[in-house]
Amino acid sequence: MENKFHSLRQHFEELYSLTDEEWDFIEPHFHFKTLKKHQFLIQAGQAVNFEYWIINGLVKAYHIDDKGKEHILQFAMEKYWVSDHCAFQHQEPGTIFVDCLEDSEFFYLSLEDREKICLAVPAVANFFRVKSNHGYINLQKRVLSLLTMTAEDRYQYLVTKLPALIQRVPKKLIASYLGVSRETLSRFNS
Amino acid sequence: MENKFHSLRQHFEELYSLTDEEWDFIEPHFHFKTLKKHQFLIQAGQAVNFEYWIINGLVKAYHIDDKGKEHILQFAMEKYWVSDHCAFQHQEPGTIFVDCLEDSEFFYLSLEDREKICLAVPAVANFFRVKSNHGYINLQKRVLSLLTMTAEDRYQYLVTKLPALIQRVPKKLIASYLGVSRETLSRFNS
DNA sequence: ATAAAAATGTGATTTAGATCACTTTTAGCT
DNA sequence: AGCTAAAAGTGATCTAAATCACATTTTTAT
Incomplete structure (x- = not known):
C-alpha cells in the first residue's frame, strides 16, 4: 500500500530531486488535515500558522471589503499551495478567508518548519524559490489582465x-x- | 576604496549571511551596466537574457497593448530586481519593455548563472526564495487593490x-x- | 419528494471613469 | 534666454459596467 505522502514527494521532485534520506527528514514536518465543503481553512482576524498543500479538493481564498463584498484572490485545487501568505510570512493576523468549495484534503507546514527544511535541504529552498517565482509571474499576468x-x-x-x-x-x-x-x-x- | 559590489553583498546579507568564500564565488557571476535616461534595458520581442539589480536610478517596466497604450507593471529603483521575469524564466521572447526614467546603474545575472549560484550556495537559493515570496505578496496586494x-x-x-x-x-x-x-x-x- | 436556499438570468437605471478636445504650465535643450 | 516638447489641467460627452429589482432555474438538505 502506497504512502499517502507519495504525491507530495512527487510534487517536490518535479523541480529538484531528493534522496530518500532528505525525504525522510522533510516528511515528518508535514501534517494532514481534511475539511468538508463550506468549512474554513483560514479566517481573517486570526493567526495564520500554516501554509497548505492541497492533496485533492478545491478552495477559494478571498477578502471581504468594508461593504461585505467578497473578492476572490485565488482558486486553489489539487497540487496548489494556499495560505494567507502575507499573514503567514509575517506571523500577523490574517485578512484573507480560505474555505472549501468541495471536500478537501491538505498537507500543512508551519513557518518555522518551512525555514527549517529550507535550510537543511537546499533542494527544498530551490523548490520554493521556483514555485514563488511562478506564482509571481502568474500574478503579474493577472495584474496586466486587469489593467489591459x-x-x-x-x-x-x-x-x-x-x-x-x-x-x-x-x-x-x-x-x-x-x-x-x-x-x-x-x-x-x- | 570600497568594492562596487559591496551594496549587492549587503543586499543579499540582509536576509541570509554569507561567508567570504561564498561571496567570492557569487560575485563574478554579476556584471555591471549603466544606462542613461530614456534608454532601454529590455525590449518586447527580444530575448531576455538577464535579470537586473538596480544599484541606483529608476526604471519602469510596462506592456504596450494592441492600441499602443502603455500599462505599467512596476516602477523599480535602488535595490529592486527587475526583468521580464516570465520571458527570462522560460527563455522566450519578451512582452515587456523596461526603460530608464533616470540615469541608472545595474548589476545583471543570467538565468544559467542564477541557477548555478543557487545550487552552489544554499543561502542564495533562500535569498531568492524569500525575495520572490515578498514580490508575490506585494502583487497580491496590488490585485486586491484593483479588485476592491x-x-x-x-x-x-x-x-x-x-x-x-x-x-x-x-x-x-x-x-x-x-x-x-x-x-x-x-x-x-x- | 418537497421545501428552502443558492444560483442564474434579465430589464431598467445609474455612475465611475474613459475619451475627446483644447488650454496652460513646466521641464529640457542648444 | 528662448524654443520646443512633454506634462498637466479642465470642460463636455460617452460608455462599460455597477447597481437595483425581480423572475426563473438549479441545488441542497430533510
Missing part, C-alpha cells in the same frame, strides 16, 4: 485557460475573481 | 505608501500604473 482587458475579455480568456474551473465553480464566484458583477458576467455569452 | 478600491482610493493609497515615487515620476505614468486615465487622475486632489 475588458471584463468580457478576461472572462473569455479564463474560459479558454481554465475551462474545468468554470464547470466546478458557481459563476458568481468566477465574477468575483474577475472583478465583474455577477449580473454583468451573466450577460456575456460563453 | 476605486481609482481615487488607489491613488491616495499610493501617495501615502510611496510619496517619494509621486515626486520622481510624471503623473501620467502614475496613472498608467494605477489603471486610470491621466485626465481622471488629474482631477483627484492630492
Whole structure:
C-alpha cells in the first residue's frame, strides 16, 4: 500500500530531486488535515500558522471589503499551495478567508518548519524559490489582465485557460475573481 | 576604496549571511551596466537574457497593448530586481519593455548563472526564495487593490505608501500604473 | 419528494471613469 | 534666454459596467 505522502514527494521532485534520506527528514514536518465543503481553512482576524498543500479538493481564498463584498484572490485545487501568505510570512493576523468549495484534503507546514527544511535541504529552498517565482509571474499576468482587458475579455480568456474551473465553480464566484458583477458576467455569452 | 559590489553583498546579507568564500564565488557571476535616461534595458520581442539589480536610478517596466497604450507593471529603483521575469524564466521572447526614467546603474545575472549560484550556495537559493515570496505578496496586494478600491482610493493609497515615487515620476505614468486615465487622475486632489 | 436556499438570468437605471478636445504650465535643450 | 516638447489641467460627452429589482432555474438538505 502506497504512502499517502507519495504525491507530495512527487510534487517536490518535479523541480529538484531528493534522496530518500532528505525525504525522510522533510516528511515528518508535514501534517494532514481534511475539511468538508463550506468549512474554513483560514479566517481573517486570526493567526495564520500554516501554509497548505492541497492533496485533492478545491478552495477559494478571498477578502471581504468594508461593504461585505467578497473578492476572490485565488482558486486553489489539487497540487496548489494556499495560505494567507502575507499573514503567514509575517506571523500577523490574517485578512484573507480560505474555505472549501468541495471536500478537501491538505498537507500543512508551519513557518518555522518551512525555514527549517529550507535550510537543511537546499533542494527544498530551490523548490520554493521556483514555485514563488511562478506564482509571481502568474500574478503579474493577472495584474496586466486587469489593467489591459475588458471584463468580457478576461472572462473569455479564463474560459479558454481554465475551462474545468468554470464547470466546478458557481459563476458568481468566477465574477468575483474577475472583478465583474455577477449580473454583468451573466450577460456575456460563453 | 570600497568594492562596487559591496551594496549587492549587503543586499543579499540582509536576509541570509554569507561567508567570504561564498561571496567570492557569487560575485563574478554579476556584471555591471549603466544606462542613461530614456534608454532601454529590455525590449518586447527580444530575448531576455538577464535579470537586473538596480544599484541606483529608476526604471519602469510596462506592456504596450494592441492600441499602443502603455500599462505599467512596476516602477523599480535602488535595490529592486527587475526583468521580464516570465520571458527570462522560460527563455522566450519578451512582452515587456523596461526603460530608464533616470540615469541608472545595474548589476545583471543570467538565468544559467542564477541557477548555478543557487545550487552552489544554499543561502542564495533562500535569498531568492524569500525575495520572490515578498514580490508575490506585494502583487497580491496590488490585485486586491484593483479588485476592491476605486481609482481615487488607489491613488491616495499610493501617495501615502510611496510619496517619494509621486515626486520622481510624471503623473501620467502614475496613472498608467494605477489603471486610470491621466485626465481622471488629474482631477483627484492630492 | 418537497421545501428552502443558492444560483442564474434579465430589464431598467445609474455612475465611475474613459475619451475627446483644447488650454496652460513646466521641464529640457542648444 | 528662448524654443520646443512633454506634462498637466479642465470642460463636455460617452460608455462599460455597477447597481437595483425581480423572475426563473438549479441545488441542497430533510
